[in-house]
Amino acid sequence: xxxxxxxxxxxxxxxxxxxxxxIRTLRTGDTRSISFAMYLMxxxxxxxxxxxxxxxxxxxxxxxxxITLLLASIILVMKWREIRAGRKES
Amino acid sequence: xxxxxxxxxxxxxxxxxxxxxxIRTLRTGDTRSISFAMYLMxxxxxxxxxxxxxxxxxxxxxxxxxITLLLASIILVMKWREIRAGRKES
Numbered sequence: 001x002x003x004x005x006x007x008x009x010x011x012x013x014x015x016x017x018x019x020x021x022x023i024r025t026l027r028t029g030d031t032r033s034i035s036f037a038m039y040l041m042x043x044x045x046x047x048x049x050x051x052x053x054x055x056x057x058x059x060x061x062x063x064x065x066x067i068t069l070l071l072a073s074i075i076l077v078m079k080w081r082e083i084r085a086g087r088k089e090s
Numbered sequence: 091x092x093x094x095x096x097x098x099x100x101x102x103x104x105x106x107x108x109x110x111x112x113i114r115t116l117r118t119g120d121t122r123s124i125s126f127a128m129y130l131m132x133x134x135x136x137x138x139x140x141x142x143x144x145x146x147x148x149x150x151x152x153x154x155x156x157i158t159l160l161l162a163s164i165i166l167v168m169k170w171r172e173i174r175a176g177r178k179e180s
Contacts, residue, residue, distance in 0.1 A: 006145065019128075025123065033123045052093060
């Protein structure tokens with residue numbers, strides 16, 4: 001198992017891991033136990049990784065973080081909507 | 091702003107982003123809207139990144155993913171407990 005292959009597996013798992021959460025959140029509309037602060041920091045962090053990858057011209061970093069940015073942003077928006085709809089943070 | 095600095099900021103944000111979720115989950119015990127599949131894939135992916143960093147001898151990758159592995163595992167265990175306690179996945 002080459003180290004590169006390990007890197008690609010890790011990138012695939014951590015990037016696609018947000019997909020089940022997006023599907024669940026879109027299906028149930030329930031974000032009560034999800035932390036808004038987490039996704040705010042995560043979206044900011046992933047966007048920074050994306051900028052980092054663009055500056056380095058490192059396509060794998062750009063691709064992985066571009067996808068994660070999209071998925072994490074969906075969850076952030078859904079959580080923001082729930083907060084705005086008055087379901088106060090528990 | 092050097093590219094390296096951008097990388098450290100990104101690593102700090104994405105690593106510490108799980109902390110508010112851990113605090114919220116430990117405080118409320120509520121994981122209903124959290125996806126078990128997400129955290130299972132995330133823990134597997136972060137563990138793979140950790141192995142990748144160890145193989146490369148890249149301390150920043152080892153540190154960032156070691157912390158994330160700890161935080162994400164706490165959420166995974168809490169979610170697993172809730173499932174086992176019979177509160178079926180909605």
